Amino acid sequence: MESDLLCEFESLRAKSITSIRAAKEEGRKVVGKYCIYSPMELVLAAGAIPIPLCSTKQDPIAEAEKVLPRNLCPLIKSSYGYAASGACPYFNASDLLIAETTCDGKKKMYELLSDIKPLHLLQLPQKQDEEALQYWYGEILKLKNRLEEDFSVTITDHNLREAIQLMNEERRSLQDLQDIAKLKPSPISGIDLLMVLYNRGFSVDKKEAVFMVDRLTLELKELYSKGVTPFTRKTPRILLTGVPIGIGSHKVVQIIEENGGNVVCFESCGGYKAVYDRVDEEKEPLLAIAKKYLGTPCSCMSPNLARFELVERLAEEFDVDGVVDLTWQGCHTYNIESYSMKKYLQEKRNRPFLQIETDYSESDVEQLKVRIEAFLEMIN
Amino acid sequence: MVNKIDFLKYSERGEVVITAGIDVGSTATKAVIFDGTIRSMAIIPTGWNPKEAGRNVFLEALNEASLQEQDISMIVGTGYGRVSLAFIDRKVTEITCHAKGARFLFPQTRTVIDIGGQDSKVIAVGEDGSVVDFIMNDKCAAGTGRFLQVMTGILDITLDELGQMASGSKPVSINSMCTVFAESEIIGLLAQEVTKEAIASGIVQTIANKMLSLTSRVPCLEEITFSGGVANNPEICAVLSSAFGAKFNIAHQPQIVGALGAAILGYEKL
Incomplete structure (x- = not known):
């Protein structure tokens, strides 16, 4: 799809570096984060700029392997390599990092990162019941105190409610955009959708980003009504679940689409998982925030039935022909969970399922092509 | 063991439809000429040039069947080297081809x-x-x-x-x-x-x-x-x-199952 709006999204990351520098000169603080368990509302309520950090490219992995073991997940290695080598401008601009004890690899890597930057570690419980919520609420409260202390601000309920509204509005716009791909055939390719979902996160002005996303959604609706689409009604529709991906770690999406498929739904972190649930605007703000974030269906939770239910529901709603479960090498939680995911989906509806275990390198592209092409032939 | 597709297909000119399957593997390159039953087959080492191996094995199989290139209605390529074959009409992965070939030989x-x-x-x-x-x-x-x-x-x-x-x-x-x-x-x-x-x-x-x-x-x-x-x-x-x-x-020639499957897929497509 060629569109001026898509070009705007493409240039968003470069643009945001300039905006961050300008904002910092005016005294605004920047908070870097890696994971969707980081509660953005608190950062916004503290008047700071939340920004995602680089973690999706192969380039800094060699640098990271000077310190980290080679057989670790590429996302952790890339994150650390970017940070340690100074190659991530967002990391460099950050005044504070928010991190969580999600998987073992990440929490040990964060210990190393805390030598480079001030880092606030949230101890994330790994179950999602009432007891865990009370504990997590305490953690959220500690983050609020840390932000107030570090940035010499007071976070009021009013600030929090405004931030909740803004973030819910962002979630609403992102869900609307992703729902466009429910149309058959989808007017947007998975690779373009991924680029938008990934790049918009770097926008410093969240209201502006919501406006841009809404404009794109409208544009796509028009394209659909005119019958403009890169696909046909016969194009196999794929739901991608599993590990987080972004631009740089998008090779599986690219291979699927270059071989005649269409990724219509990203259940993963940067996609539907982050936006399908909202923060309750009626409840006490901090508790409502704690509840929404703890509910995130990540494989670090045990059990993680909510992910299976979400994938099945989305597979149904997006009318997909097959599910691809992408797992990074060394990501034990997603790799192990893949077995149960397959079993769950096949017992429900005997849905075609393909697990791809890979890393960020290009070394296995030819082999992946055979498997993905064969999978597309199988479901077509 | 006799394996045949029950019906013969005829082209617009009333001739029997003949297809070819070429499987360019990492070690060996295989070709099968098919017209409802296996007409001929050939196996040669892939060597360093998969493109040339694909061409040569096709010509060898044609020769074996006393056919000319223009007698073939469709050529389907498979195997890792399928992308290097410029003269094929369609490419299919070895997964689909092996299943097809195996079912033909052993239903x-x-x-x-x-x-x-x-x-x-x-x-x-x-x-x-x-x-x-x-x-x-x-x-x-x-x-x-x-x-x-x-x-x-x-x-x-x-x-x-x-x-x-x-x-x-x-x-x-x-x-x-x-x-x-x-x-x-x-x-x-x-x-x-x-x-x-x-x-x-x-x-x-x-x-x-x-x-x-x-x-x-x-x-x-x-x-x-x-x-x-x-x-x-x-x-x-x-x-x-x-x-x-x-x-x-x-199979008598277990290496040709993929090429056979490719040829059958071409045959069914026509």
């Missing part, structure tokens, strides 16, 4: 085990003959023809001799699945004066174990058809078949 096939030069795979086939699931070992040489090639290199024997030596010998346990580590392990065993026969038997057992571990992830129903160059070796087939506790179907 009751529900599982295809293929050990090729650089990958091995298990394909689950539905009752209707379509692929329902598959698993590939494609990131390392463990359990592939290349593994066997390296091992026979250390023992200074051919693949046929490996099978003969292995049969009837008590296998020594080889713990490494990794080709490079297994190589060191075998060099160590030779230094301890373990017999070539016991090592050969151990190597074959390693392949069987690797294939068994692959099948734990996909349904493995009978009948099982074994394809690929390694299936040419009767002793290795016997070890695998006993490890699986099932009888294997093995």
